[in-house]
Amino acid sequence: MSIDAEQVRRIAHLARIGLDADEADRYIGDLESILGMVERMRAVPTDGVAPLPHPIDLQQRLRPDVVTEADQRDLFQADAPAVAEGFYLVPRVVE
Amino acid sequence: MSNWETVIGLEVHVQLATASKLFSGAPNRFGAEANRQASAVDLGLPGVLPVLNEAVVHMALRFGLAVEAQISPLTQFARKNYFYPDLPKGYQISQLDHPIIGPGRLEIVVGDQAKTIGITRAHLEEDAGKSIHDQLPGLTAVDLNRAGTPLLEIVSEPDMRSAAEAVAYLRELHAIVRDLGISDGNMNEGSMRCDANVSIRPRGERTLGTRTEIKNLNSFRFLEKAIEFEVERQIEVLEGGGRIHQETRLYDAQRNETRSMRSKEEAEDYRYFPDPDLLPVAITPKMIAEVARSMPELPRARRQRFCEQYGLSEYDARQVAADRATAAYFETCVAIAEDPKLTANWVMGELASILNRDELGIEASPVPAAALGTLIARIRDATISSKIAKTVFDIMVAEGGEPDAIIEARGLRQMSDSGELERLVDEVIAANPAQVEQFRAGKTKLLGFFVGQVMKATGGKANPQQLNDLLRGRLDGGG
Numbered sequence: 300m301s302i303d304a305e306q307v308r309r310i311a312h313l314a315r316i317g318l319d320a321d322e323a324d325r326y327i328g329d330l331e332s333i334l335g336m337v338e339r340m341r342a343v344p345t346d347g348v349a350p351l352p353h354p355i356d357l358q359q360r361l362r363p364d365v366v367t368e369a370d371q372r373d374l375f376q377a378d379a380p381a382v383a384e385g386f387y388l389v390p391r392v393v394e
Numbered sequence: 395m396s397n398w399e400t401v402i403g404l405e406v407h408v409q410l411a412t413a414s415k416l417f418s419g420a421p422n423r424f425g426a427e428a429n430r431q432a433s434a435v436d437l438g439l440p441g442v443l444p445v446l447n448e449a450v451v452h453m454a455l456r457f458g459l460a461v462e463a464q465i466s467p468l469t470q471f472a473r474k475n476y477f478y479p480d481l482p483k484g485y486q487i488s489q490l491d492h493p494i495i496g497p498g499r500l501e502i503v504v505g506d507q508a509k510t511i512g513i514t515r516a517h518l519e520e521d522a523g524k525s526i527h528d529q530l531p532g533l534t535a536v537d538l539n540r541a542g543t544p545l546l547e548i549v550s551e552p553d554m555r556s557a558a559e560a561v562a563y564l565r566e567l568h569a570i571v572r573d574l575g576i577s578d579g580n581m582n583e584g585s586m587r588c589d590a591n592v593s594i595r596p597r598g599e600r601t602l603g604t605r606t607e608i609k610n611l612n613s614f615r616f617l618e619k620a621i622e623f624e625v626e627r628q629i630e631v632l633e634g635g636g637r638i639h640q641e642t643r644l645y646d647a648q649r650n651e652t653r654s655m656r657s658k659e660e661a662e663d664y665r666y667f668p669d670p671d672l673l674p675v676a677i678t679p680k681m682i683a684e685v686a687r688s689m690p691e692l693p694r695a696r697r698q699r700f701c702e703q704y705g706l707s708e709y710d711a712r713q714v715a716a717d718r719a720t721a722a723y724f725e726t727c728v729a730i731a732e733d734p735k736l737t738a739n740w741v742m743g744e745l746a747s748i749l750n751r752d753e754l755g756i757e758a759s760p761v762p763a764a765a766l767g768t769l770i771a772r773i774r775d776a777t778i779s780s781k782i783a784k785t786v787f788d789i790m791v792a793e794g795g796e797p798d799a800i801i802e803a804r805g806l807r808q809m810s811d812s813g814e815l816e817r818l819v820d821e822v823i824a825a826n827p828a829q830v831e832q833f834r835a836g837k838t839k840l841l842g843f844f845v846g847q848v849m850k851a852t853g854g855k856a857n858p859q860q861l862n863d864l865l866r867g868r869l870d871g872g873g
Contacts, residue, residue, distance in 0.1 A: 313663055315477055352470050352492075352674040359673040364412050364449035367419030368433035375437060376429070385428035386526070386535035389479045393527050393534075 302330045398594045398632075400625050401602055402560045403552035406567055407545050408577045409521065409585040410453050416520045416544035417444030417487065424583050432523070432538035438483035443671055450544045451675065453576040454494045454518055455685040457546060460570050460692055461513050463498025465682060471518075471672040474664045479536050480523035488547075490666045493517035494677065500550075500570075501694055502562040503712060511563050512551030519545050546576070552591065552602065557621035561614050564588055565716075569693045573718045581612050588617055592624045594632070603628075604638040608652050610645050620645040624652050696721055704734035713742045719756050723763045730767025733774050740770055744784065748791055761790045769797040779858055782806050808857045812864075815848075815856055819864050822847045833869050841865060 307326050311318045318326070372385065381388035415422050418435035435442045458465045470492045473485040495516035502509055523538035548567065554560045568586060571577040579586050593605035608624055611617045623645075628638055643652040691699070693715060700711040700721075714724040720741070728737040745766065749756060769790070773783050778801060786800050801807055809815050822844055823830055833840045844865050849856055 313475070313665065352468065352668065353670070355673065357673050359446055359675045361448035361451060361675075362419070362445040364414050364447050365419065366414045366421045368414075368421075368435075370430045371434075372429050372432070375432070375434070375439075381533075383530065383535070385430070386537055387429070387479075388530065388533045388535055391527060391532050391534050392479055392525065 302327050302334070396629070397597055398625075398629050399597045399599070400555055400557075400621070401552045401593045401595065401605075402554040402557075402621060403591040403605075404550045404554070404560060404563060405589045405591070406548045406550075406564065407521075407587045408548065408567075408571050408579070410450055410544040410546055411575070411577050411585075412447055412449045412453070412544055414447060415542040416447055416450055416518065418542055420542065422543050424585075426539050428535075428537040429539060432541060436482075436538055436542040444487060444669075446672065446675065447544065450518060451494070451677070451681075452685055453544075453574070454516065454546055455677070455682060456574045456576055456689065457516060457548070457571065458495040458498065459682070459686055459689055460574055461495075461498035461500050461516075463513060463516070464496035465677055466492050466494060466496060467677055468492060468674050469494040469677060470674045471669045472666045473669045474519075474666055476662075476664060478522070478525070479534055480525045480538065480541065482523070482538065482541065486520060486522065487669055487672070488519035488666075489517035491668075492674075494675075495546075500563065500566055502559065502566050503708075504556075504558050504562045506708075509553075509559065511553045511559075514549040514551050516546055516548045519547060521545050552593075552605075557618045557625075560590060560621055561618050564614060564617060566693065569717045573690055573692055575690070581614075584612065587612060590617060590621055590624075592621055592628070593638070594625060594628045603632075604640050606638065606640065606652075607642045608645050609642060609655075616645060616647050619647075619650055620652055623650060627652065690718070693717070700724075704728065704738075706734055706738055710735070710738040710742070714738050723756050723759065726763035727767040727770070730764055731770035731774065733770060736770055736773065737767070740766060744787055760794070761787070765790060765797060772797060772801065776808060776857055777801065778806055778808050779854065779856075781858075782808070782854055785854075806855065809852055809855050812860065815852070815861065816864060818848050818851045818856075819844075819861070819868055822851065823868055830869065841869070844869070 304323050304327060307323045307330065308318065310330075311323070311326075376382045376385075376387070379387050410422075412422050414420060415433075415436065418433045420433035420436055421431050423431065435444060455465065457463075470489065471487050472490040474488045474490075475485045477484055493515045495513075497515065498513040499510050500513055502511055521540050521543040523536055523541040526535040526537065529535055550563065554563060568579045568581075571586070572579045577585055581587075588611040590608045590611060591605045592608060593603040595601070595603040606624060606628070608620050611620055624643065631638055642655045644655050645652050696715040696718075697708075697711045700706050700715045701708060704711075706714070713720075715721045724737060724741050727741065728734050731737045745756075745759065745761065748754075748761075749759060752760075754760070766787075769783055769786060772778050772786075773780055778786065782801075786797050786806060789795065789800050789804075790797065826844070826847070829840050829843060833844075841862070845858070845861060848861055848865070849858075
């Protein structure tokens with residue numbers, strides 16, 4: 300399977316990763332080799348094999364519905380770049 | 395009739411009424427001060443792991459049983475990836491393959507027509523936080539209290555054919571989630587949010603037209619208005635030779651129109667993949683059986699019971715059994731009144747109009763169910779007429795108090811002394827010889843005039859039936 304520079308740029312944008320032109324070229328090779336391995340695995344016959352939903356063969360434990368977390372707003376907001384009146388502030392985003 | 399057929403499917407997000415969040419032990423409550431209920435997990439801080447809330451699974455199962463759905467024995471969470479400031483992790487934990495609730499169905503009634511609407515699926519996901527854009531210039535303020543709130547997203551088949559059907563479906567869902575106790579269903583506070591997928595096609599056409607998705611429908615009325623507007627808009631576009639573009643549109647209630655949201659340069663690409671932080675969840679037959687044992691009576695079953703037990707018409711049953719609170723009120727009331735039809739009329743009539751006027755839920759009714767039941771019993775045992783009952787009811791609304799006490803204190807008891815009533819009838823007949831003449835000449839409509847005159851003389855306290863009989867006897871009898 301072949302990947303072109305436009306696809307790499309698109310994937311990088313979706314993941315909000317900044318790439319320069321050299322990097323984009325390098326990732327074309329990396330991604331092609333990953334997808335090539337996936338192609339090879341697709342050749343393995345899997346008829347009659349149950350899908351594996353998770354590599355660890357266990358099931359999710361459930362938590363009782365009780366409040367266990369205290370308010371730690373001041374602690375959490377001490378690390379935030381900008382806060383006001385209890386809100387986190389970010390550059391304005393409007394759709 | 396239009397040459398176009400409307401096709402509607404709804405996606406409804408229901409906030410589940412748990413004590414804590416979907417994956418964290420932070421409180422799940424509306425209205426707290428900003429970010430006081432956002433824990434490390436809700437903030438997506440490094441090193442934290444989600445742990446699934448047991449009550450959320452049970453609530454989803456309750457819903458699944460209520461809509462006769464297939465329930466997955468193994469359900470799985472996935473990451474839906476997108477960037478927005480109120481989604482701190484950069485992904486929303488949701489479900490794609492193996493949603494907890496599979497295909498089910500819901501019966502709705504529009505007019506006299508019952509119709510089954512298919513439910514495609516219902517899956518669990520976490521809500522995002524809230525972004526506030528208009529408070530600080532150039533900045534967006536983010537409140538993450540809502541982040542991680544459990545949602546059940548209920549997706550319908552495109553089975554609805556009119557705005558009225560869509561509203562009936564949403565109302566039925568609303569009644570069910572409230573009856574199940576899984577959500578308060580409060581649309582003002584966003585506990586229930588609805589998006590509508592709307593398309594039209596020429597009548598008789600089998601393939602679906604291009605749909606638009608309308609967002610921001612936070613009331614039954616807005617849903618109806620938005621669909622009506624959008625259908626008209628699509629008809630205009632198509633009949634004008636244009637094409638419908640698949641897009642998301644926002645409903646503007648103030649202008650009553652839908653507007654295209656600026657289309658993104660590229661199609662949405664959420665790159666779903668199974669969330670490695672969460673193992674698959676096994677839904678065992680034992681869990682389902684336990685939930686089944688605790689299921690309350692659902693609106694449809696209750697309507698049926700009201701028809702059978704109380705002999706109510708379908709229409710009446712639908713009104714008084716619509717939600718659990720109204721049904722409970724009706725049942726308390728009718729146990730005392732002992733007249734289901736009359737009770738239904740009062741609950742849907744006088745009481746409903748007062749509640750509407752004062753914008754009150756029936757739980758906050760100024761007239762308790764037992765008091766209204768007693769009032770209706772007094773009509774039945776002929777202590778008061780229906781007309782006087784309305785007067786007593788108005789006093790109960792305005793001042794409170796028990797009907798019996800009000801009737802006694804104001805002397806509203808119906809005249810039971812037939813001698814006194816006969817005397818008044820004779821007086822009225824004697825005072826109106828011309829009308830008596832006309833009545834006897836065949837103008838029998840004048841009976842109403844005599845009834846009115848005597849009623850006036852008694853202050854409305856005559857028993858209408860007794861008065862009618864007396865008057866007819868006197869007037870027909872000649873003399």
